[in-house]
Amino acid sequence: xxxxxxxxxxxxxxxxxxxxxxxxxxxxxxxxxxxxxxxxxxxxxxxxxxxxxxxxxxxxxxxxxxxxxxxxxxxxxxxxxxxxxxxxxxxxxxxxxxxxxxxxxxxxxxxxxxxxxxxxxxxxxxxxxxxxxxxxxxxxxxxxxxxxxxxxxxxxxxxxxxxxxxxxxxxxxxxxxxxxxxxxxxxxxxxxxxxxxxxxxxxxxxxxxxxxxxxxxxxxxxxxxxxxxxxxxxxxxxxxxxxxxxxxxxxxxxxxxxxxxxxxxxxxxxxxxxxxxxxxxxxxxxxxxxxxxxxxxxxxxxxxxxxxxxxxxxxxxxxxxxxxxxxxxxxxxxxxxxxxxxxxxxxxxxxxxxxxxxxxxxxxxxxxxxxxxxxxxxxxxxxxxxxxxxxxxxxxxxxxxxxxxxxxxxxxxxxxxxxxxxxxxxxxxxxxxxxxxxxxxxxxxxxxxxxxxxxxxxxxxxxxxxxxxxxx
Amino acid sequence: xxxxxxxxxxxxxxxxxxxxxxxxxxxxxxxxxxxxxxxxxxxxxxxxxxxxxxxxxxxxxxxxxxxxxxxxxxxxxxxxxxxxxxxxxxxxxxxxxxxxxxxxxxxxxxxxxxxxxxxxxxxxxxxxxxxxxxxxxxxxxxxxxxxxxxxxxxxxxxxxxxxxxxxxxxxxxxxxxxxxxxxxxxxxxxxxxxxxxxxxxxxxxxxxxxxxxxxxxxxxxxxxxxxxxxxxxxxxxxxxxxxxxxxxxxxxxxxxxxxxxxxxxxxxxxxxxxxxxxxxxxxxxxxxxxxxxxxxxxxxxxxxxxxxxxxxxxxxxxxxxxxxxxxxxxxxxxxxxxxxxxxxxxxxxxxxxxxxxxxxxxxxxxxxxxxxxxxxxxxxxxxxxxxxxxxxxxxxxxxxxxxxxxxxxxxxxxxxxxxxxxxxxxxxxxxxxxxxxxxxxxxxxxxxxxxxxxxxxxxxxxxxxxxxxxxx
Numbered sequence: 001x002x003x004x005x006x007x008x009x010x011x012x013x014x015x016x017x018x019x020x021x022x023x024x025x026x027x028x029x030x031x032x033x034x035x036x037x038x039x040x041x042x043x044x045x046x047x048x049x050x051x052x053x054x055x056x057x058x059x060x061x062x063x064x065x066x067x068x069x070x071x072x073x074x075x076x077x078x079x080x081x082x083x084x085x086x087x088x089x090x091x092x093x094x095x096x097x098x099x100x101x102x103x104x105x106x107x108x109x110x111x112x113x114x115x116x117x118x119x120x121x122x123x124x125x126x127x128x129x130x131x132x133x134x135x136x137x138x139x140x141x142x143x144x145x146x147x148x149x150x151x152x153x154x155x156x157x158x159x160x161x162x163x164x165x166x167x168x169x170x171x172x173x174x175x176x177x178x179x180x181x182x183x184x185x186x187x188x189x190x191x192x193x194x195x196x197x198x199x200x201x202x203x204x205x206x207x208x209x210x211x212x213x214x215x216x217x218x219x220x221x222x223x224x225x226x227x228x229x230x231x232x233x234x235x236x237x238x239x240x241x242x243x244x245x246x247x248x249x250x251x252x253x254x255x256x257x258x259x260x261x262x263x264x265x266x267x268x269x270x271x272x273x274x275x276x277x278x279x280x281x282x283x284x285x286x287x288x289x290x291x292x293x294x295x296x297x298x299x300x301x302x303x304x305x306x307x308x309x310x311x312x313x314x315x316x317x318x319x320x321x322x323x324x325x326x327x328x329x330x331x332x333x334x335x336x337x338x339x340x341x342x343x344x345x346x347x348x349x350x351x352x353x354x355x356x357x358x359x360x361x362x363x364x365x366x367x368x369x370x371x372x373x374x375x376x377x378x379x380x381x382x383x384x385x386x387x388x389x390x391x392x393x394x395x396x397x398x399x400x401x402x403x404x405x406x407x408x409x410x411x412x413x414x415x416x417x418x419x420x421x422x423x424x425x426x427x428x429x430x431x432x433x434x435x436x437x438x439x440x441x442x443x444x445x446x447x448x449x450x451x452x453x454x455x456x457x458x459x460x461x462x463x464x465x466x467x468x469x470x471x472x
Numbered sequence: 473x474x475x476x477x478x479x480x481x482x483x484x485x486x487x488x489x490x491x492x493x494x495x496x497x498x499x500x501x502x503x504x505x506x507x508x509x510x511x512x513x514x515x516x517x518x519x520x521x522x523x524x525x526x527x528x529x530x531x532x533x534x535x536x537x538x539x540x541x542x543x544x545x546x547x548x549x550x551x552x553x554x555x556x557x558x559x560x561x562x563x564x565x566x567x568x569x570x571x572x573x574x575x576x577x578x579x580x581x582x583x584x585x586x587x588x589x590x591x592x593x594x595x596x597x598x599x600x601x602x603x604x605x606x607x608x609x610x611x612x613x614x615x616x617x618x619x620x621x622x623x624x625x626x627x628x629x630x631x632x633x634x635x636x637x638x639x640x641x642x643x644x645x646x647x648x649x650x651x652x653x654x655x656x657x658x659x660x661x662x663x664x665x666x667x668x669x670x671x672x673x674x675x676x677x678x679x680x681x682x683x684x685x686x687x688x689x690x691x692x693x694x695x696x697x698x699x700x701x702x703x704x705x706x707x708x709x710x711x712x713x714x715x716x717x718x719x720x721x722x723x724x725x726x727x728x729x730x731x732x733x734x735x736x737x738x739x740x741x742x743x744x745x746x747x748x749x750x751x752x753x754x755x756x757x758x759x760x761x762x763x764x765x766x767x768x769x770x771x772x773x774x775x776x777x778x779x780x781x782x783x784x785x786x787x788x789x790x791x792x793x794x795x796x797x798x799x800x801x802x803x804x805x806x807x808x809x810x811x812x813x814x815x816x817x818x819x820x821x822x823x824x825x826x827x828x829x830x831x832x833x834x835x836x837x838x839x840x841x842x843x844x845x846x847x848x849x850x851x852x853x854x855x856x857x858x859x860x861x862x863x864x865x866x867x868x869x870x871x872x873x874x875x876x877x878x879x880x881x882x883x884x885x886x887x888x889x890x891x892x893x894x895x896x897x898x899x900x901x902x903x904x905x906x907x908x909x910x911x912x913x914x915x916x917x918x919x920x921x922x923x924x925x926x927x928x929x930x931x932x933x934x935x936x937x938x939x940x941x942x943x944x
Contacts, residue, residue, distance in 0.1 A: 100822065101709070101824070102708075102709060103822040103823045103824040103825075104712065104823070105822070146658065147662075149656050149658075153655065157633075161629075161633065170920070174916045175916065176914055176916040176917050176920065178914070178917065180822070182821075182897075183625065183853075183855055184630060184820045184854045184855065184894070184898050185894040185896075185897065186619050186621075186669055186898055186900045186901070187896050187901060187912070188669075188901060188918075188921050188939055189666060189670055189674070189920075189925075189939075190619075190662075191917055191920055191921070191924075194661060194665070194666055194924075196662065197658060197661065198662075213716075233574050236574075237573070237574060237576075240576065240686050241686045241759075244717065246759075287713075287714065287718075296760075348655065348656045348657060350577070350652070350654065351575045351655075352573070352575040353575075382656045383656065384655070421654065422652065422656070422658070422659050423659060424657075425654070425657065425658060426658055427658065429658070429659060429660060437659060440659070441659055441660065442648055442649060442650070444642065444647065444648040445660070448642070448661075451927035451928060452924065452927060453661075454927065455923035455924060455926065456920065467660055468660075
């Protein structure tokens with residue numbers, strides 16, 4: 001093993017091979033669910049160095065765990081506990097290689113922080129729409145490897161839809177330059193989309209060419225209280241119809257989730273949450289003017305009000321007020337932590353089936369584990385709910401979670417499957433969900449996935465045991 | 473072989489196994505570039521029958537050529553001349569399985585004609601935006617298998633971007649039901665996009681769940697004469713900026729192409745073509761009103777006129793006039809035929825590099841083959857040109873094409889590669905371009921493609937020799 005470390009130091013320089021205490025920041029995941037031990041952390045500075053690192057590891061049969069900002073939620077980018085896996089950090093490869101205004105594309109290296117990418121696009125007069133909680137520290141390589149979602153998916157799609165091309169180092173240490181930046185290319189199989197979302201198990205993304213969008217002239221945010229999930233769905237349909245591509249955000253929050261924010265952060269002044277069981281946060285992006293956007297929003301909310309879909313609503317009067325509304329939505333996660341331990345699920349369901357799903361899942365859980373509380377919020381426009389279960393108000397929440405997590409998650413996932421949904425909408429599989437996957441995914445699809453993995457990485461050195469659990 | 477035919481007849485019924493004269497309509501491609509001979513044509517009526525057919529063929533090591541509407545342009549869906557391949561026609565599987573308004577999806581079988589799909593979506597109050605010349609006879613299964621493009625890609629993307637899920641029969645005759653209709657699903661590798669665009673070589677698409685969009689309140693068409701390709705690019709950038717997602721069409725046509733339409737179809741009254749070297753057809757879709765759309769269009773064209781980007785422009789005053797303008801654009805292909813034989817190329821280039829590419833390719837061809845004439849038109853918004861070469865005005869155009877096609881296509885493709893483009897933007901590879909692919913595609917990507925093919929179809933029975941030429 002020490003000869004591998006020496007070889008890697010020869011490739012990237014001894015200063016960029018970290019061990020012991022220096023490596024510890026790369027060995028634990030963001031949610032502190034997994035604590036590994038790496039053989040070493042290697043930080044290449046170029047695509048060629050990544051390729052040489054992979055070749056060296058392949059020759060020595062040493063496994064590689066690619067890592068970006070290490071903000072993933074499924075323990076997919078930290079090593080196991082055996083001290084035999086090399087963490088390959090892409091963080092040094094953070095350059096913006098090119099902005100092409102007429103092609104409306106930007107080409108960046110994998111280690112570029114998402115926020116830097118957003119800011120670079122903005123400075124060039126464009127919007128890069130991927131936006132999520134960890135944007136200040138996650139990297140675009142990680143976003144693509146996990147096909148990140150976020151709050152703008154209803155309009156712009158997931159990370160996959162924003163990507164026109166990738167540069168990849170294969171498991172054989174070869175470089176595939178797929179960065180062409182073409183909007184149409186039918187010369188063979190879609191390797192780009194196979195790599196995107198494969199969580200570092202099929203190849204290592206070293207750079208990407210991404211779509212840019214025109215910057216809107218104005219963005220407005222509204223907040224509406226709705227009587228039922230059916231009404232939330234009707235409001236979503238109406239918003240699609242009236243705003244079309246102007247609808248860039250549609251977030252749903254249940255009363256209990258907003259009540260937690262109100263209890264733990266009363267200074268945020270959550271609006272309307274006591275009135276109705278659900279609130280919705282809507283965002284419109286407009287390419288004409290703020291006045292035009294406001295007119296469209298008011299027409300939408302008036303129609304919804306007349307139809308009884310919306311009980312009450314406000315349109316933010318200032319950017320500050322809009323930020324405050326988004327801040328409430330984003331504070332749900334921390335309010336849950338303040339309240340105690342909880343069990344998270346990141347699921348998706350066809351939008352039309354969400355009301356029935358929530359009723360069925362709520363009922364099954366209430367019957368199985370009396371006292372559970374439902375923190376239900378998410379991106380309704382994408383059918384994506386963060387359907388989280390908070391321990392009962394009384395008692396030790398940590399003990400509750402330890403005792404009931406397996407059972408509760410089983411019930412949630414079984415209900416998701418019964419409604420044709422996905423047990424991981426935007427977070428991926430990683431290490432944490434790999435054993436659940438075979439229970440909820442078509443065996444035909446799993447066989448095809450295993451065939452792809454074996455074809456791309458016959459030595460099983462790229463992030464082994466992630467996504468697909470070891471067999472036998 | 474006769475026992476295979478009997479087995480197939482036992483699966484689908486003898487009436488749905490065609491031979492001899494009955495099979496001839498399935499043996500020649502639409503462009504009459506390839507004339508094959510099938511062992512038989514089999515027309516299954518259900519996914520289960522498709523699976524049984526594949527199992528029977530796999531057991532007998534008989535190759536299968538999946539076929540939809542047989543409107544492809546690269547001879548990818550007709551059998552070879554050996555009378556040993558079975559054509560599997562999906563045309564009987566044409567049902568619309570479901571329309572889900574709240575999920576904004578439609579689920580259809582592979583043999584559904586594109587126009588039927590458009591009309592079904594329209595009747596349900598939605599838009600299915602895929603639109604192309606063959607829409608009256610092509611099938612959605614074929615559209616997905618070839619990742620079809622068309623005229624709305626600048627806003628809605630290719631067939632790939634419109635597809636949320638597929639049902640597929642694998643090379644082993646197993647059924648993968650991937651029809652969930654989810655907008656977010658990160659449970660493993662993106663098998664959907666691997667199948668889409670694989671031209672029937674990795675699996676047989678039997679059904680698909682597709683995105684629907686809100687129907688616009690108004691659509692308007694404009695026609696503008698522009699002095700240069702750089703100006704066309706500037707107009708495109710301005711249109712993105714001012715119209716954003718309202719821009720649903722941006723078609724470029726050169727003077728020679730429009731001159732051919734004028735010569736052979738003078739009744740179409742081509743506007744402005746004598747004034748400037750290029751004309752552009754723009755389409756806007758608006759969710760408010762025709763008046764609003766007209767205001768946006770007029771503002772755009774005024775700005776462009778003031779900046780000297782546009783020399784002259786009209787906005788169609790009626791739906792009839794808009795159709796007439798589109799009809800001119802769509803008549804270029806037939807006008808070329810009237811003029812004589814020509815050599816077609818379906819290429820893409822990063823939008824920003826198109827002016828330099830066209831100058832370089834025009835110059836190289838003019839030098840190599842004096843007298844060639846350039847029919848250059850296409851979807852500029854996607855960087856996709858149909859860069860076609862018409863034989864010189866004098867002489868036998870058929871002989872010219874026979875003599876020069878290889879040389880001319882070689883020059884075009886080499887120039888495309890030099891500018892980082894694709895030799896097949898929207899038509900695919902099929903049989904016609906499979907020998908060109910290795911000259912213009914990364915060997916690393918080709919190796920990965922071959923690994924995928926072998927992993928999915930180890931017996932090489934699904935559309936063998938298409939996309940990837942036989943090796944050795």
